Structures are given as C-alpha cells and as structure tokens.
Amino acid sequence: MTHTDFVFRIGGEAGQGVESSGAGFATAFTRAGLHVVAVPDYYSRIRGGHNFFSIRVSPEPIYGLIERVDILIALTDETIERHLEAMAEGGIIILDDQSQVSGESIPASVTLLRAPLNEIAEKHGAAVMANTAAVAVAAGLVDFDLDYLKGVVRDNFGSKGEAIVDANLAVLTDAYQWVKEQASFGRTLKPQESPKRIACNGNEAFAMGALTAGCKFVAAYPMTPATSVFEYMCKHAAKWGIATKHAESEIAAINMCIGAAHAGARAMAPTSGGGFDLMTEGLSLAGMTETPLVIYLAQRPGPATGLATRTAQTDLNLAMYAGHGEFPRVIMAPGTPEQAFDCAHRAFNIAEKYQCQVIVLSDQYLASSIFSQDRSAFNVTSPIIDRGKLLSAEEVEATDEYKRYALTEDGVSPRALPGSSPKTVYLATGNEHREDGHITEDASLAEAMTLKRNKKLEGIATEMQAPTLYGDPDAELTLVGWGSTCGALVEVVDILNAKGKATRLVHFCDIWPFPANARKILGDKAVIVVEQNVHGQFETLLKQATGITVKGHIHRVDGRPFTVEYILRELEA
Amino acid sequence: MTHTDFVFRIGGEAGQGVESSGAGFATAFTRAGLHVVAVPDYYSRIRGGHNFFSIRVSPEPIYGLIERVDILIALTDETIERHLEAMAEGGIIILDDQSQVSGESIPASVTLLRAPLNEIAEKHGAAVMANTAAVAVAAGLVDFDLDYLKGVVRDNFGSKGEAIVDANLAVLTDAYQWVKEQASFGRTLKPQESPKRIACNGNEAFAMGALTAGCKFVAAYPMTPATSVFEYMCKHAAKWGIATKHAESEIAAINMCIGAAHAGARAMAPTSGGGFDLMTEGLSLAGMTETPLVIYLAQRPGPATGLATRTAQTDLNLAMYAGHGEFPRVIMAPGTPEQAFDCAHRAFNIAEKYQCQVIVLSDQYLASSIFSQDRSAFNVTSPIIDRGKLLSAEEVEATDEYKRYALTEDGVSPRALPGSSPKTVYLATGNEHREDGHITEDASLAEAMTLKRNKKLEGIATEMQAPTLYGDPDAELTLVGWGSTCGALVEVVDILNAKGKATRLVHFCDIWPFPANARKILGDKAVIVVEQNVHGQFETLLKQATGITVKGHIHRVDGRPFTVEYILRELEA
Amino acid sequence: MATAKDFSNDIRPTWCPGCGDYGIWNALKRALPEAGLEPHTVMMVTGIGCGSKMNDYLHINGLHTLHGRALPVATGYKLAHHDMTVVCVHGDGDGYGMGGNHFLHAVRRNIGLVDIVENNHVYGLTKGQYSPTSRPGFVTKTSPEGTIDRPENSLALALSQGATFVARTFTLDLKHMIAVMVAAMNHRGYALVDVMQPCVSFNRGMDYDWYKDRVYKVDEEGHDPKDRMMAMARAWEFPGEGRIPIGILYQTEDIPTYEEQVPALERGPLWQQPLREDPAKYKALLDELS
Amino acid sequence: MATAKDFSNDIRPTWCPGCGDYGIWNALKRALPEAGLEPHTVMMVTGIGCGSKMNDYLHINGLHTLHGRALPVATGYKLAHHDMTVVCVHGDGDGYGMGGNHFLHAVRRNIGLVDIVENNHVYGLTKGQYSPTSRPGFVTKTSPEGTIDRPENSLALALSQGATFVARTFTLDLKHMIAVMVAAMNHRGYALVDVMQPCVSFNRGMDYDWYKDRVYKVDEEGHDPKDRMMAMARAWEFPGEGRIPIGILYQTEDIPTYEEQVPALERGPLWQQPLREDPAKYKALLDELS
Ligand SMILES: Cc1ncc(C[n+]2csc(CCOP(=O)(O)OP(=O)(O)O)c2C)c(N)n1
Ligand SMILES: Cc1ncc(C[n+]2csc(CCOP(=O)(O)OP(=O)(O)O)c2C)c(N)n1
Ligand code: SF4
Numbered sequence A, B: 001m002t003h004t005d006f007v008f009r010i011g012g013e014a015g016q017g018v019e020s021s022g023a024g025f026a027t028a029f030t031r032a033g034l035h036v037v038a039v040p041d042y043y044s045r046i047r048g049g050h051n052f053f054s055i056r057v058s059p060e061p062i063y064g065l066i067e068r069v070d071i072l073i074a075l076t077d078e079t080i081e082r083h084l085e086a087m088a089e090g091g092i093i094i095l096d097d098q099s100q101v102s103g104e105s106i107p108a109s110v111t112l113l114r115a116p117l118n119e120i121a122e123k124h125g126a127a128v129m130a131n132t133a134a135v136a137v138a139a140g141l142v143d144f145d146l147d148y149l150k151g152v153v154r155d156n157f158g159s160k161g162e163a164i165v166d167a168n169l170a171v172l173t174d175a176y177q178w179v180k181e182q183a184s185f186g187r188t189l190k191p192q193e194s195p196k197r198i199a200c201n202g203n204e205a206f207a208m209g210a211l212t213a214g215c216k217f218v219a220a221y222p223m224t225p226a227t228s229v230f231e232y233m234c235k236h237a238a239k240w241g242i243a244t245k246h247a248e249s250e251i252a253a254i255n256m257c258i259g260a261a262h263a264g265a266r267a268m269a270p271t272s273g274g275g276f277d278l279m280t281e282g283l284s285l286a287g288m289t290e291t292p293l294v295i296y297l298a299q300r301p302g303p304a305t306g307l308a309t310r311t312a313q314t315d316l317n318l319a320m321y322a323g324h325g326e327f328p329r330v331i332m333a334p335g336t337p338e339q340a341f342d343c344a345h346r347a348f349n350i351a352e353k354y355q356c357q358v359i360v361l362s363d364q365y366l367a368s369s370i371f372s373q374d375r376s377a378f379n380v381t382s383p384i385i386d387r388g389k390l391l392s393a394e395e396v397e398a399t400d401e402y403k404r405y406a407l408t409e410d411g412v413s414p415r416a417l418p419g420s421s422p423k424t425v426y427l428a429t430g431n432e433h434r435e436d437g438h439i440t441e442d443a444s445l446a447e448a449m450t451l452k453r454n455k456k457l458e459g460i461a462t463e464m465q466a467p468t469l470y471g472d473p474d475a476e477l478t479l480v481g482w483g484s485t486c487g488a489l490v491e492v493v494d495i496l497n498a499k500g501k502a503t504r505l506v507h508f509c510d511i512w513p514f515p516a517n518a519r520k521i522l523g524d525k526a527v528i529v530v531e532q533n534v535h536g537q538f539e540t541l542l543k544q545a546t547g548i549t550v551k552g553h554i555h556r557v558d559g560r561p562f563t564v565e566y567i568l569r570e571l572e573a
Numbered sequence C, D: 001m002a003t004a005k006d007f008s009n010d011i012r013p014t015w016c017p018g019c020g021d022y023g024i025w026n027a028l029k030r031a032l033p034e035a036g037l038e039p040h041t042v043m044m045v046t047g048i049g050c051g052s053k054m055n056d057y058l059h060i061n062g063l064h065t066l067h068g069r070a071l072p073v074a075t076g077y078k079l080a081h082h083d084m085t086v087v088c089v090h091g092d093g094d095g096y097g098m099g100g101n102h103f104l105h106a107v108r109r110n111i112g113l114v115d116i117v118e119n120n121h122v123y124g125l126t127k128g129q130y131s132p133t134s135r136p137g138f139v140t141k142t143s144p145e146g147t148i149d150r151p152e153n154s155l156a157l158a159l160s161q162g163a164t165f166v167a168r169t170f171t172l173d174l175k176h177m178i179a180v181m182v183a184a185m186n187h188r189g190y191a192l193v194d195v196m197q198p199c200v201s202f203n204r205g206m207d208y209d210w211y212k213d214r215v216y217k218v219d220e221e222g223h224d225p226k227d228r229m230m231a232m233a234r235a236w237e238f239p240g241e242g243r244i245p246i247g248i249l250y251q252t253e254d255i256p257t258y259e260e261q262v263p264a265l266e267r268g269p270l271w272q273q274p275l276r277e278d279p280a281k282y283k284a285l286l287d288e289l290s
C-alpha cells in the first residue's frame, strides 16, 4: 500500500530532550500546514531509562498512531535495539557518529546514518543540543523547510536569551547542511496551504476549554496524566482571574471545589484514578448539596500506582458508580482535543443547569498526545454560557421565602448564591433536608428529595449527544469505541473500507446518561467493542443500555495505546 | 386473617431506654422459646426526638417486620400520635397515668391503658425505670411469664450492682401485679419448648463470625451502622488476642489493615458508605499487591451524610466498582444474622485463598435488628479455616528463588510471609511488577500480570453459592431480592401462596462474581426485583448477568425498611 | 447592628439536655452580631458531629459538610467569596482527628477564617468512642482497656506551624467565649478557637466541675500573647495533668492572609467576576498552541 | 553481621544522576547492618515519589504503597509483626503533605517505627511542583507567581505532639546520616529522621552548596537532646532564613511505645498466633447472645 505519511521517532533517555524535540517537530509540521499525530512514550522517571516520541505527519488527514517508523532518531544505542523491528523498508536510523553500535544487526533495507550530532552541538556550545542537531538531520532527509524548525527554536528558547537561541539555530543550520550533502529519504515533506491549525494535546485543549468556559477555581493535587491541566490553569491564573490551589490532597481539592462552587465560582478538579478515589466522598457531598462541579479524570493503568505514565480505559465504572448513595452524574469521554475542548464548555453548562457533577473521562494517550487541529474548531471567543436556574440579582430581590431545595417538576431548584441578599440566607447540608435546606428525617420528605435529585437525570439526558457514525453506514461490520481510541478506529475503518470490507465505527463521546438515540444509530447488527481494559466496561454498559449483541471485543491492557495495526491484527485473528 | 404473632412497640425519646427495653424484650422472648424479630427506629441524635423499637414475637417462625402494632408502650405522648394509625383492632396503648393525652382521638377499637409507670418507678428509686415498668405491664397484658424479664434485668444490670438490680426487679413485680388486676390483651404469650436460640443482630453475628474465623486485626473509624462490629471486636480483643485500632480516618484504617494482612494477620475493616469511599484507594492497592482483606460495608441512605441512622441498599454499585483499575473482588450480602455469620467465615477463607478483597454488604436494618436464631446454626467451634496457598514453615524452607507474584495457571501465587525466612525476602508494590515483585514497565509483563490478577475471578466464581429458592418452585410470580430484605420477602411469599397466588422468592446472598447457577434457578419467567434504592442497582446487575426479563420492581427509598405489608401493597398496585 | 435574634431560627437543637454545645450556640448568637456580622455576611461551615449541627440551629448562611472536611470546603469558599466572613464550627474528632491534615495546612496558609473546635474530648454523635484529644486511659467502647494513644495537643500543633491566632475558651464562661470569638472574627488570618465543651452523655469524667477546677485565664497570669515560646509552654500544659489555660495564647497580625496574596483576587471576589473576558485575550490562547 | 552487600540487589535506581536519594540509599545500606538488621528482619514501607522507590533498589522486605500512606500501612504491619523492625522511607510531599494526618497521629501514638523523610522541598516524581516544605516564593508549575503557602515545620510539629525522637540529617554527610539512622533504628518508639535531600532536577535553588552553607550540627553547639523547649527553638530555625540544624534534636526513651501497650500482643506477634483458640472459649460467645 502506498502512503503519503511519514513517521519520525525520537528515542533516548529521559532528560535528553526527547519530549521537547517531539513537541517541537509537531509544532513545526503543523505550522507547515501538515497533519500531525505525535505520541510520547515515557517511563515513570525523570532521567535515564528509555523514552520515545513518535511523530506521524502527512499532507492528508491522519488521526491515529501507527507502528511503522520511517526515520528513527537514536539518541542512545538502546533506541536502535528497541525500535529496529518497527523500521520501514527504506527507513533511516540517525545516530551519533561516535556511537559504538556496529550495525551488524541492521537489515539491508534500513540505512544507518552516522551523523556528527554531538560534534555539531559541542561546536556551538554544548552536547545537550545534540537532539536539535538530530531533528535538523531528520528534517533534511525529507527536505523539510528548515525555517519552520527555526521558528520553533526561537519560540521555545526565546525566554532563555539570545545566546541560546542563536546556538540552537546554528546547530540546526549546520546539521541540516551536513545531511543535505550526505543522504536523503526517498520522499519529501513539503509545506502546504491549509486552514490555520493548532498543535495541542488533549489536556491543553480541555484546559483551554475550561478557561474559556469561565472556570474560576481549580483545586488539585498533581497526578499524572492530569497534572498539565492544572498547570495550564495555574499558568493563566493571574492574568485570567482564576484562583488555583495546589491542595494538600485530592480530598482537600474536591472539598475546596465544593466550597468555591457553592460560592458561585465555576470550579474544576483535575485528577487521575487514585486521586479520584479520594474525591469520591466529596463527590457524594456535591451530589447531595447539588453543587455544580466538573471533574477531569485522566486514566492510567491501575490498580494502585500501576503504570503511572501510561494509558488505559479502566476507570469508566469508577466514574459511573463511585461515591456512596444515589445521585445523578454525567460522563463524557472526548476522543480528540477538539472534542475535549467542546466537552469542557458543555460540562460547565450542564453542571450548572442541573446542579450536578460532570466527569470528563480522558486518558494518558489523549492527555499527552499532540494532534494538529483546525483552529476554527475552537470557539474560544463566544462559547455559550448557560448557568441554568442561577438567580440574577433582580430575581433574588424579588424573592420571598427562598427555598434552595424547592421541589420542582424537573428536579432543579432555583439557585441563589449565599451572601447575595439577606433574603436568601440558607443552609446546604449533606444530611437529608427539607426544601429550605434544613435537616429532616421525615420519611416522605426523604423520599421526595431522593426522587427530586435523581429526576434531574431526565433533563440531563436531553443534553447528551449521539455517538458519531463514521464509515459505511450500511456496513456489516460495526466497531464501537469510546474516548481516545477514536483516531485509531477511524483509520481502521478507512483501511477496511478501502480494502472493500465494508465497516463502520460508532464512537461515543457522551456516555452517561446513555445517549437515547444510540440504539437507533447502532441498528440491529452485532458489534465489536474496542477498549483498553480487561473487564469490557463499556461493553457491559452498552449491552445494558441498548440490549445490542456484542459479537466480539478487542482489548489492550499493556499500558500502550491502540495502534491502527494492533486493531487490524486483532480483527483478523 | 388470624395470626399467632404479637407486635409490641416501645416509643419515646432517645435516652429514655427505648433501645435497652426493646433488646431486653427480644432476649426474654427468645429465652422463652419464641421467635422474635425486633427492629429499632432511631434518629441521628443522642437524646430527645422520637425513637421506637418494634418487637414482633410469635410461637411460629417469623422473619420480617410488619406494620401492625398490638401493644404500644408510649413513653412520650408523641408516641401515641405517631403510631396510632398502626394500632390493631383490640390493641392496647400503655401510657403513664399522669399523661395529659385526652384520649379523644383514640378509636374505640383501641384501649388506652393509663398505668402508674412513673409512680412505680419512683417508688423504687427513680423515674428512669419507667420503661422497666412499662415492659412489665406489656408482659402482664399477654400473661407472659415474668421470670424471663427478671432474668434479663439481672443480666443487664448485674454489672451496676445489687441495688439497681433489685430496684428494677421490684419495679417489674409491682407493675406486673398492677396490670394483672387491671386489664388483659385478648391473647396470651406462653413460653414453649424449642431448640436453643440466640437473639442477635446482624452486626453481632457478623462480628462473632469474624472473631471465630481467626480475624486478628481490625482497624476502623466509627460509622453508623457499622460501629458495633468494631466495638464487638474491641470488647473481645484483649481476651482473644486481636489488635483493634481506632484509626485517625478510614484511609488510615484500610491501610493499616493492608499492613497487618501483609504481615499475615487476618484483617478486617468495618465501615459505611462515606468511610468506604475513603477506603477505595487502599482497596485498589490491596488489589494490586494481592493482599487478603475483608471489608464490612453497612449501608445507610446517602448521598453524603443522608439519613445516618436509617437503612438503604444504595451501595451495591459502589462496592462493585469503586477503587481505580481492574482487580477481582467478591461481594456477599447476607440476609439474616445466620448468613452474616456464615459470610464472615467464607469471606476470610476466600480472601486468603484468592489473595483478594471480600466485601460483605450489610445495611442498617440487618445490622441493628434483632432476630432469634437457632444456636446450632452458628458453628463457632470448628469452622473451616483455609488459608489457601500460604506457605508453611517447611514449604518456606524448601523454597528456592521465591517469587511472590509467580505467574500460575489459576492466577494465585504461593504466598510467603515476610520475615518467615531469609529465603523469602521480597517487595510488594502498588506499581506494576515482575514475578519477584520488583517494579516493571515492560509491556508484555504488564499484560500478563493484569491477566493473572483478573484470572483469579474464575476460581472465586466456583466458591459462589447459588441464590436461595423459597416458596412454590413452579410459581408464575417470582420475586427477587438480595441482602436484608430476605425476611420480609419470605413472609410475602408465604402469604401469597396461602392465598392461592403461587409465588416464589429467589434471594441472593452471594452477588459477585455472579453465581453461575443463578440463571438456571431463575428459569425463564419474568421477575420482580425488590430492593431499597432508586436506580435498581441489583436489577441492572441481574439483567446483565443473566439476560432475564424483569417485569417490575419495588423500591423503597425513604430510609425505612421494607415491611411485609409495603411489599404486598406495591405488588397489588 | 444585627442582634442575637437575627441569627435565631425556630429549629430546636437535638443536643442532649446539658450539652456544652448550647453554651457555644448562645455565645455564637451574641458574638456574631457583636463582630458586626449579619446572617448573610457570614458563611458558617461545619463538619459532621453533634456540634457540627450548629448551622442547622441558626439563621445564617451555612454549609454542613462531611466529617473532617469543614476546613477545605471553607478554604474554597473563602477563596471564591473573600469578603464573606467564614466561620468553621466542628468537633474535636472532626477538626483534629479526621481533619488533622487540613488543620495543619490551613494553619500554615493563614487562610482567613475562624476555626471553632467544640472539644469535648470524645466522639459524641457516634455514641462515645475516644477522640484524638481524649485523656490516656479513657475507657470507651473502642478502648475497653483504656486509651493508649497519647492525646493530640492541637494548640501546640497550631503554634508549631506558625498560627497567627491561637485561643481556648470554656463553654460555661459565656462572656469569655464571646470575647474570644469576637477577637477571632476580627483577626487577620486563620484563628483557632478551641472550646472546652463537656459532653454530658459520653464523657462524664470531664463534666462542668472537672473543667471549672482546672481552667484559668492566661491574661490574669501575665501572659504575653506576642510571645510564641511562652504560648507554646502554655499550650503544653493541656492536655496534661495540671491546669487548662484559656484565653488568647498567641496572636499576630503581621502575617498576610492567604487570600490577600492570590493574584486572581485583586480584581475583586471571584464569584462576582464576569465569566467572559476582553475578547482580545482569547486569540492569544490559540496563538500559544500555534 | 550482615553487610551492605546483603542489602543490595541488581536493580539500577531510576534517580537522576546527582540526586540526593543516592546518598540516602548508600547510608541505608550501611545503617541497616550496623543496627544489627538483616534483609528479612526489616520491613521497609515506602510511599510514592522518587525517593519512595527506595525498597525497589534494596534486597529487603518491602512494601511500596500509596502516595501518603506509608505510615498507616507500617503501623498495621508493626502491630501484626512487632518483632520486625519497620522503617518508612518517603518524600516530603508524601510524608508531610498527603500523609500529614498519619504523621501527626503516628507521632502521638509513639508507634515503634523509623520514619525517614527524604525532604527535597519539592515534588520530584511529578516533575517539580512545590511541596508543603517549599520555601516562600518558590516558582514552580503550580506556583508560577511563587508559593504563598508558608512552609510546614515538620520537626516542630513532631515535637509539639510529644515525639520521642526527632532528628535531621543531610544527604552529603554519609557518616552523619548513618549515625542518625542507626540511632533511630535503635530507638524505642517513633523516630523521625528528616533528611535534607537536594533534587537536582526540580529544585536547583537548593543544591548541595545551598545546604552545605547552612547546615550545622546541633551536638557541636551544646545542644541538649533532652530539652524539649530547646529542641523546639532549634526546630523553628528551619524552614527559615538562617541555618539548618542537623543531628538529634530530641530524644526520650521514657515513653512506652504503642505496641508495648496493646494487650493482644502480650502473647507474641499477631502473625504467629494460632487462628483457633481454646474450644471452651467459643461457647461463651453464644452465651453472651443467649
Ligand atoms: C467518613 C466518615 N466517617 C465516620 C463518620 C461517622 N461520624 C459522624 S460524627 C463522628 C464523630 C463525631 O465526633 P466529633 O467530631 O468530636 O463531634 P461531636 O459529636 O463530639 O460533637 C463520626 C465518627 C462520618 N460521618 N464520616
Ligand atoms: C493520590 C495520589 N495523588 C497524586 C499522586 C501523584 N504523585 C506521585 S509522586 C507525587 C509527589 C512526590 O513528591 P514527594 O513525596 O516529595 O517525593 P519526591 O518525588 O520528591 O521524592 C505525586 C503527587 C499519587 N501517586 N497518588
Ligand atoms: S452526645 Fe455529648 S456532645 Fe452530643 S449532644 Fe449529647 S452531650 Fe452534646
């Protein structure tokens, strides 16, 4: 099969600049109008070990990760060992010319390009710039316009001073020049005209969504892979008027959010599974006091610490059912940065409209993989902001005997903010309560309040978006996925349809309340569910909610993301 | 319908002795060879308010709570107001003769018996004994042999000294004598020959089970309705060699249990929903380190603090799915004290055999209601103790390159206790690990370990007991219940069958892994699921696990337990 | 000025007759107006326990939260609405036991709130188990052989972490309670008020007389509330065998509060800030990622 | 006697080159045998963080638990197997932040374990956010304007709660570290060892030289480790602007440990007690309920 995409992979020790080079490459390619999917693979350590970053780039739209590598930048010898198997025919491995790697084990179809990476770097200052040299060599091999990389270097190192910028630019130029005289990859990678795009990972997109949705309060405790959402908010806090609190624990974080949300601030708590566990009692309190909250839950493989820097879809049930007692909640699992951004906006609105808790379920793959995305898809300037039955100053003034938990037809009670008026002084309590908020143990009132709270699910259900149908709508083979697996699945569908095997994908972003129209979209054909867990958590939910027949499933549980090939192999097996 | 049972109800303020009188009555009747179901109804306060205790007693077996009251002891005037509606025709209300209640609102079919309760109590020392007088009056009305009450008084007050015992005995005698001359209830309650019975609530039975199963370590934080399990263990700790730790939080409690269990002590943590939330991260750690644990989760209505002293079945999903990541777990929901006792024994064995976590799901109704139970059903002296693949001293000695997490066919690895030998030094970690316990991030090892852990579910499944079938096995109407609702459902089935409406009950004690044979026992007929929650949590699980059709359900969500009449009414509706 | 009546509602407390919480209740109804507050200008955040039901029995903005979690909820509330006076009220089990970590971090942050701990040295609402402040040897249902945990010294803990207001008072001395509470409500930063509160149902060994025999007022004995070492020495007197110091052990207003230093709050209380910003700022967000 | 080699395994630490944890690692390999221990007579309980990976890099019985939960796990372990020496090793975020409540309660219980805190004043493993001990103004990704939380004073906290062994040492002084660790391992009760540990990746402002310029040995300056007030004064020196006291600030062995007082342990370690009792005792259980 001919292809127009390129896969670059940079491998080395933690601390060697694998991350910054990979991200820089992604930005440069995106600026050149190309499509990019760039996926990091890190160990849970700060230095050493073996990290790598795969940057897939193409003039055509691409969505997922593939296994083939065209150009491998080996900052360490171990990199070659680990990734040799993935090398494409005609692939090139860039390594330092001082490396002791013999090259004996390298098949003839792969070229070992020994480049003076350290030499060039040291010439301009320091060996730490070897990765910059390597990136330039890779760019040179495909004749990619060096100006894009220069731009990225200027932006990234600008804050470190002119000298550092200049040194890196010199390294880029020398290395690029060197390779031009030495070698080239068969194909070239040219900039192209295209709509403006941004290059961002799921965390950045979600955080930008939260920021532009008017999130005013974030409390968190750092936890991979959710940390960068918190850090994004911290970075913008002073300028945007957001209070961010690095709390003493996730328990403190969620309870701080409850306090802030009760005061009237849109509040959010980003975390991962272990931290979420600690938040569940607070979640239950928010359920009882009907306090709007958004929780960003970025999954990683458990149980316990598991594989802290890797990916999984193992916490759907946790998100669905954690927190004691019964109360309505919403679960969304975006598949792309664009969807993550969108979910942020919807999450804050739904949380306030229904005075409920919205959990946005992400995972390490979506959280930290960089995708080029159309800039126009990010409505930063005028998102809808709907605060539901929040009483305005005038409404508060017109109030008479305010009842925070008034029993209403839709279960949602008008919400006045404490302090807004002497007329709306009230108690909110985690105990069962009367309409005015004060504690009760009355049986019929307890029943009425329980039903009121859970009644809100009906309204929420109307907000849930249908799953996305992709591919041949009448196909016999239906793949079902949710969350971050979307990209790989889309490409699988394209490949199979291109091969003449009619296939379609039904992808769920909105998960709970289960979208009412999903049953219709799914139709009556048996499906195959693809997800990253052992128990088939979404499959269970799907069957329960739709009664549909599941004829098979594909699970990946080693902490690595689905690749297009992995799914294709499993489908064939 | 004629009946042979009696229902006494004692109502008054918290602190007036409602609890001790109710429990004393239950013990006395049990000693007299009668069947007893005694159910407390408390407010979440220490003094004041309105508490009551319903004691149902019968020469025939009885299992559940009914709404009818034959004899009401009204320690406060409010008691009459609240319970008048429940009074049977021919019922008698005992109240103090100084009460201001006019009696106007009392229907003719009910007798108001004004007794000199305070007078008699004060004559012998203090008004606090008014409840003792009232109990004697109630006993006299049905001609119940006073010696049984005297025995209970001796046992209960023995530790407070001779004087107090004598005063109470004198009150009993005087009050009994008084009523004999004044009034009598139509029917009498006679002692009868019967197998030896004990009178205990679900918590006592479960705790006794844990104690006799060799539980050596309990860490907890007090939380209604689980507290008395912890207190039972504390009471027996010194004599039985059990370390009990009132921890600083439920987080500390579960982690202390993990430490103790890792050392080799059978360990247990009793709690309720909010405390369980806090334990879930620890639960996940236990799942990863394969540490045997028993958690007793006594449900009460949530969310948050909810109705702290009342009952619910709202935490099944929580028990099933809380704790991040995927690992096997076991859930049992006993229906009677006898089953609770039995579950304790099984729980500790299964936890050690499969190095997994067993959650015993109870609720306030089972936890604190007193049932007379055949003494022979409690095998305290020779329960089976099976520690699974725990290595003996000799096995440890014969060990060579010990691997704590050896990949085995059934997923269970031989377990050596740290410190037992220089040969079995090992690491246990919440990170993904190798067979020797040390940390790994290797993809195929991570997959293998994930599958190993979850593989244990297959073995566990063979331990799960089938649901109990009761009533007419071929009946058209099948009621399905789980946990504490068992007693009321059994009586509903008897009543309907007696009326000619063929009915059967399928009652689940073992819930997860879902008993394999349940499907066969349930057959193909549509069922009605009865449970105390809004979401139909067990119903969802039942459908998912069996594919059976559920044609209806009965939920009660006001924090009060199901009565026989409640279920009958709902069935008719 | 508001009066005690403005803070009253018609709900009858569920506390036991004679419970020390009644005294705290009465003191609060008088201290709140005396500190210039009105029902809608205070947020009273409580935990779970007998005494934590306080805000159910007052006409006041209230948040009755989870056992041990009053402080983080109050912290979040304060950050989002910092011109509200935030008063936490909770038991010793709640504040010093379950909530110990929040306590220690609230102290060092100097977050501006009043933290009133109803210290009855026992768990009341769960019917009498020992608490972190219980005396050694206390026999309860979870310590049938007597407690072997040494009691927590919460005032010393607060002082050790640089608390800016550390006080203790006694529920039988209404005037003293009111004075200390008002001082706390007027304090700049985190103010700890530990209240000696008899639990007549489950801690009979520490009844009113027991406390009366032991409490003494530090200001009557030449105490200097600016001297941290002296405050620490006083704090170490109780829990212990001897006397119980009451009054303001330590106070300084030289330390900025947490909320004074949060840049986002410079433009006013968070809850009143508009959710939308100057349109020009939005483009920059996309540019950062371009 | 065992040697450092007996405690070594073949796993290469994942720490950054130059990380202060290497020093602690080396000290432990020498202190453990010096305290008379062998790999199977110690249980090393760690939390989560860079330094908490310690037991992965040793041949020793280990429990690598959850972030912040080393102490309760260790407490449970100790109660069930009290003739094992239990050593906790964890970071400042773990021990003083997330685990703060366990810390304070472990101290007052005087549970017999060594608590080594690798205090690098930052979160290492999550890539550099401020920790509870971070200095004011520290710029990190969660404090881009500099921290405004005042640092926790953990030694003062321990002292305030009656700690029986409070010490600090410095990762560059191997001999000092070993001596302090050995003393802690031989101590009766809870022993806190706060280790000044540079994080070369995320806390460059506090590098080896920064510490070297500030640490001083209290025993060289006439310190009396029996004087709690003096210890408190030393503890208050750091965090702060001035010097950093190292050495044993306070020690007493007059206080019984928690495990010495648990009645159930009188018959020997729990883990070795038989699960079945004298048959006669069982009937009594049913009689209680009859
Ligand atoms: C997570 C959690 N664990 C346990 C409880 C049960 N509980 C309610 S109040 C209380 C203790 C009350 O003691 P304290 O805080 O001292 O208040 P007091 O009743 O003495 O005023 C406990 C343990 C709870 N509500 N939540
Ligand atoms: C409940 C929970 N929250 C967050 C994390 C993420 N986490 C891992 S290590 C760490 C902080 C490490 O800091 P510290 O304890 O000081 O150890 P160091 O890495 O500095 O040695 C955090 C927040 C976690 N593992 N668990
Ligand atoms: S139990 Fe104690 S603290 Fe609670 S209300 Fe009664 S006297 Fe007060």
Ligand code: SF4
Pocket: A046, A047, D014, D015, D016, D018, D019, D020, D021, D050, D051, D120, D124, D125, D198, D199, D200, D201, D202
């Ligand atoms: S990040 Fe800091 S603490 Fe962690 S290994 Fe590197 S230097 Fe050590």
Ligand SMILES: [Mg+2]
Pocket: C049, C091, C092, C093, C118, C119, C120, C121, C122, C123, C124, C131
């Ligand atoms: Mg208390």
Ligand SMILES: [Mg+2]
Pocket: D049, D091, D092, D093, D118, D119, D120, D121, D122, D123, D124, D131
């Ligand atoms: Mg640290």
